[in-house]
Amino acid sequence: xxxxxxxxxxxxxxxxxxxxxxxxxxxxxxxxxxxxxxxxxxxxxxxxxxxxxxxxxxxxxxxxxxxxxxxxxxxxxxxxxxxxxxxxxxxxxxxxxxxxxxxxxxxxxxxxxxxxxxxxxxxxxxxxxxxxxxxxxxxxxxxxxxxxxxxxxxxxxxxxxxxxxxxxxxxxxxxxxxxxxxxxxxxxxxxxxxxxxxxxxxxxxxxxxxx
Numbered sequence: 001x002x003x004x005x006x007x008x009x010x011x012x013x014x015x016x017x018x019x020x021x022x023x024x025x026x027x028x029x030x031x032x033x034x035x036x037x038x039x040x041x042x043x044x045x046x047x048x049x050x051x052x053x054x055x056x057x058x059x060x061x062x063x064x065x066x067x068x069x070x071x072x073x074x075x076x077x078x079x080x081x082x083x084x085x086x087x088x089x090x091x092x093x094x095x096x097x098x099x100x101x102x103x104x105x106x107x108x109x110x111x112x113x114x115x116x117x118x119x120x121x122x123x124x125x126x127x128x129x130x131x132x133x134x135x136x137x138x139x140x141x142x143x144x145x146x147x148x149x150x151x152x153x154x155x156x157x158x159x160x161x162x163x164x165x166x167x168x169x170x171x172x173x174x175x176x177x178x179x180x181x182x183x184x185x186x187x188x189x190x191x192x193x194x195x196x197x198x199x200x201x202x203x204x205x206x207x208x209x210x211x
Contacts, residue, residue, distance in 0.1 A: 020133045041145040044131065049074045049090075052140065061147055063117030079121065082112035089128075090141070097130070097138050104136055105129075111148070123148050 041061050044053040051070055058069050062077075075083045089110055096102035107129035113121045124145045130138035 020137070020139050043143050043145065045074070045141045045143075047138070047140065049141070061145070062114065068117075076115075078112060078114050082114070085112055086110065093130075104132060114145070123152050 039057055039060065040055075041058045042053075042055040043051060043058075045051050051072070051074075054066055054069050056066055059065055062069065064072065069077075074086065078086075089108055093102075093108065107127055110126045110128060112124060112126065114124050116122060125148045126143050126145050128141060128143040131140040131142050133139050
């Protein structure tokens with residue numbers, strides 16, 4: 001009886017594993033149909049972070065062919081700081097899976113740096129979620145990587161612009177206050193001196209001496 005029970009358990013485990021593998025292959029097939037023409041890079045990794053699928057767009061984004069990328073570890077594809085960030089986030093997600101109370105449809109949006117084949121570094125935004133079998137068990141990790149180089153460039157330009165506008169606003173305000181204080185001043189030279197000092201204090205101009 002014990003032997004039959006053991007054999008039965010082994011068969012059940014084998015069937016469950018086969019179903020999980022079939023579900024993963026079916027999911028990967030769907031991903032291929034959807035992603036082969038995308039500019040973003042779609043990828044699938046097993047629960048040990050081994051790459052099992054990457055879309056052809058990886059070559060345009062990174063310079064690596066699909067075959068080259070498939071043979072590259074996650075750690076090799078990015079700076080150490082970015083790798084540590086990914087590991088930290090996924091460790092937290094694995095813990096939430098073990099606790100069994102997290103939303104199974106949740107996803108994470110992570111911004112990290114990746115390497116191109118020529119050695120340059122570029123920023124990506126990666127949307128990551130678990131793939132699940134019919135029982136709801138997480139069996140793989142799927143993600144979409146978007147090159148956000150242009151977004152970062154625009155954000156930087158906007159910050160510079162906003163700082164210039166803020167500086168200009170401050171200068172205008174101070175000059176307005178200085179002008180308002182001139183109303184009650186009778187001495188013409190004192191008026192010119194105060195205006196000159198305001199310009200020196202709140203702009204890049206040299207002080208103008210008017211005599």
